[in-house]
Amino acid sequence: MAEIFVLAEHRQGQLRDITFEMLTKARELAEKTNAELTTVLLGKNVKESAKNLTEYAKKVIVVEDEKLGSFNSDAYLKVLSTLIKEHKPALTIIGHTSYGVELAPRLAAAIGIPLATDCIDVAFEGDALAVTRQMYGGKVNAKAILRKSESYMVTLRQAAFQAQKPTAPMNGQILEVPSPLTEEITTKRFIEYVLPPPGGVDITAAEVLVGIGRGIKDQANLPLVEELAKSLGGVLACSRPIVDKGWLPSDRQVGTSGKTVKPKLYVALGISGAFQHVLGMKNSDLIIAVNKDPKAPIFSFSDYGVVEDLFKVVPPLKNKINELKSQKA
Amino acid sequence: MDVIVCVKQVPETAEAELKIDASGKKIEKTGLVFDINEWDDYALEEAVRIKEKFGGTVTAITVGPEDSDSTLRKCLARGADKAIRLTDPKFEGSDAFATAKILHSVIKTMHFDLILTGAQAGDDGSAVVGPVLAELLGVPHAAMVKKIELGEGKAVVNRELEGGLEERLEVKLPALFAVQTGINEPRYVSIMGIRKAMQKEIKVMRLSDTGLNESEVGESGSWLKIEKLYVPPVEKQAEFLQGSPDEIATKIVEILKSRGLI
Numbered sequence: 001m002a003e004i005f006v007l008a009e010h011r012q013g014q015l016r017d018i019t020f021e022m023l024t025k026a027r028e029l030a031e032k033t034n035a036e037l038t039t040v041l042l043g044k045n046v047k048e049s050a051k052n053l054t055e056y057a058k059k060v061i062v063v064e065d066e067k068l069g070s071f072n073s074d075a076y077l078k079v080l081s082t083l084i085k086e087h088k089p090a091l092t093i094i095g096h097t098s099y100g101v102e103l104a105p106r107l108a109a110a111i112g113i114p115l116a117t118d119c120i121d122v123a124f125e126g127d128a129l130a131v132t133r134q135m136y137g138g139k140v141n142a143k144a145i146l147r148k149s150e151s152y153m154v155t156l157r158q159a160a161f162q163a164q165k166p167t168a169p170m171n172g173q174i175l176e177v178p179s180p181l182t183e184e185i186t187t188k189r190f191i192e193y194v195l196p197p198p199g200g201v202d203i204t205a206a207e208v209l210v211g212i213g214r215g216i217k218d219q220a221n222l223p224l225v226e227e228l229a230k231s232l233g234g235v236l237a238c239s240r241p242i243v244d245k246g247w248l249p250s251d252r253q254v255g256t257s258g259k260t261v262k263p264k265l266y267v268a269l270g271i272s273g274a275f276q277h278v279l280g281m282k283n284s285d286l287i288i289a290v291n292k293d294p295k296a297p298i299f300s301f302s303d304y305g306v307v308e309d310l311f312k313v314v315p316p317l318k319n320k321i322n323e324l325k326s327q328k329a
Numbered sequence: 330m331d332v333i334v335c336v337k338q339v340p341e342t343a344e345a346e347l348k349i350d351a352s353g354k355k356i357e358k359t360g361l362v363f364d365i366n367e368w369d370d371y372a373l374e375e376a377v378r379i380k381e382k383f384g385g386t387v388t389a390i391t392v393g394p395e396d397s398d399s400t401l402r403k404c405l406a407r408g409a410d411k412a413i414r415l416t417d418p419k420f421e422g423s424d425a426f427a428t429a430k431i432l433h434s435v436i437k438t439m440h441f442d443l444i445l446t447g448a449q450a451g452d453d454g455s456a457v458v459g460p461v462l463a464e465l466l467g468v469p470h471a472a473m474v475k476k477i478e479l480g481e482g483k484a485v486v487n488r489e490l491e492g493g494l495e496e497r498l499e500v501k502l503p504a505l506f507a508v509q510t511g512i513n514e515p516r517y518v519s520i521m522g523i524r525k526a527m528q529k530e531i532k533v534m535r536l537s538d539t540g541l542n543e544s545e546v547g548e549s550g551s552w553l554k555i556e557k558l559y560v561p562p563v564e565k566q567a568e569f570l571q572g573s574p575d576e577i578a579t580k581i582v583e584i585l586k587s588r589g590l591i
Contacts, residue, residue, distance in 0.1 A: 011490070071496075074469065096456075098490045101448070102472040105460035109426070114552035117455050131553075134561070135453055136342040140349065140356060141561045144553045158491075187469035191497040194487060208590070214343050232591065244511035256491055265590050272343055286588060288581060289567060293346055295560070304584060305567030306577050316578035321591055324582060 002035040005089040007080070008053060009099055010041070011071070012193075015049050018095035020163035022156055023056040025122065026093055027166060033124050035090060037170075042079055044069040054172035055165065065179035070190040073103040075181060081111050082180040088151055091122075091129065096155035108153045114146040115153040120160040129154075137274045138297045158256060159279050199251030201235055208234025208265045211254055211281065212242055215270015215291065215310055219247045225269060228314050231321040237261065239277040255280035269310045273298025290314075330385035330479070332376040333439065334409065335432055335446040335458065336369040338393055338400040342451065353557045365400045368447025372508040374515040375477060376445050377408035383479065386410045388439070392420060392431045398531055405526035406518040412529065417536040422548035425457035431546055432458070433465040434539035443484075444505040448473050459507030470505040471498055475512050 006026045009016045023039060030037040038059040041050055044066060053060045061083065067075050080103075084092060094100040094107075096118045108115035116122075120141075121132035129146045131154060146152055203209060210229040216222070222236075229236050236252060243253045254261055255277040266284035271277060273289070273296055281287070282301045289302040290310045299305040306313055340361035348357040365373070376387045388411040389404035391397050401412040415431050423431065436444065444466075446459035456472065463470030475495060476487035482502055487495045489509050500506075536546065548554055570580045585591045 098473050098488060101456045102460065102470075102488070105425075105457040106464040106470065108552075109429075109461045109464040115426075115457070116553055117457055130556075133454075135558070136340075136347060136356065137451065137454075138561065139342060139347050140558050142558050143556045145556055147552050147554070186501065188471065188498050188500045191485065191499060193490075194495040194497055196493050196495075232585075240510065246514060250493065253493075257489055258493060260492075265585070265588075286584075286590070287567075288584070293344055295346055297561070299567040299569075300561075300563050300565055302567035304581070305569045306581075307569060308574060308577065312574040313577055316575045317581055320578050320582045321585075324586070324591060 002033060002090040003087055004030050004035045004037050005084070005087070005092040006037070006039045006057065007092065007094045007100075008039050008041040008049070009095045009097060010043060010046070010049055013049075015052060016095070016097070017163065018097055018156070018158050020056065021159065021161045022093045022095060024164045025156060025161045027056070029091070029122065029124065033090070038087070038089070039172075040080070040083060042068045042076060050174050054174060055169040057172045058170055060172050060174045061177055062174060063177050063179050065181050067181050067185055068179070071099050072185055072188060072190055073099070073106065074187050075185045076103050077107050077110060079180055080107055083177070084111055084113075084151065090124075090151060092151070092153045094153065094155045096157050100155045104153060104155045111151075113149050113151045113153055115155070116144060116146055117155045118157050119154045120157050122154050122156070134275070137272060139295065157275065196250055199249050201251065203235060203237045203252055203254065204259050204261055206235050206237075206261070207263050208232045209237040209254075209261060209263045209281075209284075210234055210267045210269065211237045211239065211271055212269050213239040213271030213277070214241045216242065217270075219245070221311070222247060224311070224314055228267070228318045231318050231325070232265065232267070234263070234265070239271050239274070268298050268302065269314065271298050272296045273301060330379050330383040330442045331388075331440055332379055332385065332443045332445060333388045333390060333436055333441045334369070334373050334376045334404065335444065335462070336373060336389055336391050336400055336404060337366045337447075337450050338363050338391065338397040339366045339450055339452045349558045349560070354555050356558065363396065363399070365403055366447050366450045366452075368449055368451070368508060368510055370447075370515050371510050371512050372445040372447050373404055373407055373409070374513045375508055376443075378513065379443065379477075379479065380408065385442070388413065390432060390435065391415065392423065392428050401531050402523075402526050403518065405529045406522040407516065408522075412531045413534060414531055415534050415539070417546075419536045419543055419547050422551065423546055424551035424553045425453065425455040426461055426552040427546050427550040429458045429461035429465060430541060430550060431539060432462055434541050435534060436462070437466060442503050444468070444503075446505065446507050448507045448509045456507070459505055463505040466505070468503050468505055469500050470507065471500055472507040473509045474506040475509050477506060477512075
């Protein structure tokens, strides 16, 4: 019977959301192709997580080793290539996360099997594997076919699939496998986690956020949007490019590598809506987006859209809000 | 420190409206502006800073069509010493895996202490070339790198995880680091730099110079074959507010008022 592998991702003792998202998609694929669903858990003292995973898979392969105590892609690579060569799963699924991005391409090349990364959909078409992935910052979708192989590998985008529990627990069997790591990993060594220093503003607590992106063009334009935020009683947040340029501190960044926010109002100015940003703000109560490109992905996640130059809309908007407030006062 | 930087020229699409061409497998390139991939721009800057601090050379290398020369000129103007362009009709259709093999065929003959790549490219967003190249070369690597501190025979790097968290790793050199945006502030190029760059030679290599055979590159040497491109289906669409900027502002104020937000 064919087998589908899902690499369980965990950090600091916690299974991460992507693990359950992958298991949900893998369950669907396993049912359709009559394959067995196996999840692979590598770590140290991970018995509790292993037990948790038995609800989601038919088999839980557990490899425990001192050397797997924190994520090390070279240690993972050695263990996984041993397991994949032995079990020959039809498909191995890994998260398109910071861990997965470091591990999967090198692992696929080392084993010699084809890989598609950052997939938002995966389907077997006979013995071929078809994937859907996004290009050009989410403006175009691509359907692609992987080179024919007995064993495939994909990484799945975070939050592309909604995690669901199986209708009945799968009562998976835990299979403890001795670690194939005989020698120390000398190529790289984990030192520590680093948390960014706490900043002055907590955007996750704000009721109104004005989010700015590339469309803001120049640091000199910051005061204008800052004033709008102030008029609305809110604060400025931003997408990644603004932090990369050093225009706002990293604690203002919304998205996968920043904060997840859920304000009453999110005004997106000059943000195209790459998924990394959208994941951090799509659950806001009301979203109004201003962008010059009518096809900007942000409009698919907004309640109201304005296709216009933000510098034409922001000044009258700010003035009208201030007028209204002075009338009330 | 001899540093090799792998770069790619890509269209700027953040604010452009894209059209799919007649083949259905590519986007319409006319009217788009091409530049160095944003992630590679940070990798290049990091390479030049390392050279300035430790001495050595920076070599920029790309797999791409002839017009990628403008990206290589930019690299030279910024401080790269040498530039190599790998161009061949047979390379067309290469995915990230085939591209990594092409880069490997040349880099394996060169001396390096460090290889830097962008963490991903703005066009296909694969994040594959760097780690695969490291595997082919048999050197350690780290991806999503946000800080590099070089030491004797090793480097300490910060990798970006999720939610603002980072991790610090010690990695043996020579190594390959796939660089995340924001690792530094790429400099502007001086007129002097551009003038000097125009005089430098760009070395062009073809399939026959790589030792690879035809089946290892292009579509036949790739993991992935694109069947079709399409505009993502819209699940939910915003209600578009029409009118002059002033009218739009009034409409937004009305919406905010009705929601009790002002």
